[in-house]
Amino acid sequence: MAVMSMTLFAALRCAGLLLLALAGAPAPAAPAPQDTLAQRLQACTVCHGAEGRATPQGYHPRLAGKPADYLYQQLLAFRDGRRPNAVMAGLMAPLSDAYLREIAAYFATLDLPYPPPARPAASPAQLRRGEQLVRQGDKARGLPACAACHGAGLGGRLPGIPGLLGLPPDYLLGQLGAWRVGQRRAQDPDCMAELARRLSPEDVAAVTRWIAHQPVPPGLQPEAPAPLPEPCGAAP
Known part of the structure; x- marks a missing residue:
């Protein structure tokens, strides 16, 4: 029993000395905060x-x-x-x-996968009209195809025209509406504002729903610069 008491006493003494040593030791330095873009x-x-x-x-x-x-x-x-x-x-x-x-x-x-399309409710006739406006435009109403500026694959065009695929339908609808009423503006000549005003509300809905229905192909990238169908101050 005496031997056990001595052993226990020695262990407790060592633990106490260790705690005192740790208490007196400087705390490890916190890692320097990173500050990257x-x-x-x-x-x-x-x-x-x-x-x-x-x-x-x-x-x-x-x-x-x-x-x-x-x-x-x-x-x-x-x-x-x-x-x-x-x-x-x-x-x-x-x-x-x-x-x-x-x-x-x-x-x-950043090169990241796109989420699947939202596919809002749309009739076959509405989708056909949307595809026509996006792919071919409407000459009778002076509307060039969306693809003429935003690229055949609708992935955008360098140096400054954005892609249209993979965007939420509410966002597409909201931006076309903002162009139409002058809430969104660009440098003159403001081609998007002018083109959006030529679209009827029904055409705006058709275009946004058709675009929102399209899957985004893997590896979609902005296309090379090309002549635009109309002068556009935001995309010289």
Whole structure:
């Protein structure tokens, strides 16, 4: 019993000395916080989805893989009041042109899979009309095909025209409506505003529903620059 008591006493004494040594030792240094552009821009994913990839539902657009010049021009438009959005304007207000270019370049380089299309309810006749306007346009109404500017695959066109596939239908509908009523503006000549005003409300619905029904092919990328059917200040 005496031997056990001595052994227990020695163990407790060693433990106490170890605790005293640890108490006097300096705490391990906390790792230095990282400050990368990717970490700073995680705030954007609250609305736009993980790494700038929007979900099919909702109103916010995808950022990943859009042409850098397009993203930069939109950030400028939010900051400078040409594209009204109180939240975006507040976020962009303190940022310099150079920093906005960095943000645009970061999202432009992301290559992420698209979510499946939302496929909103649409009649066969509405989908046929939507495809006609997107692929061929309507010469009688002075409407060039959407594909003439946004690319045959609708993945956008360099340097500054965005893709149309993979966007939430509510967002597509909202943006065409904003162009029509002058809520969204671009540099003169404002081709999108002019073209949107030539669309009837029925045509706006047909175009957005047909686009929203389309799957996004793997590897979709913006196409090379090409002559546009109309002068467009936002895409020289």
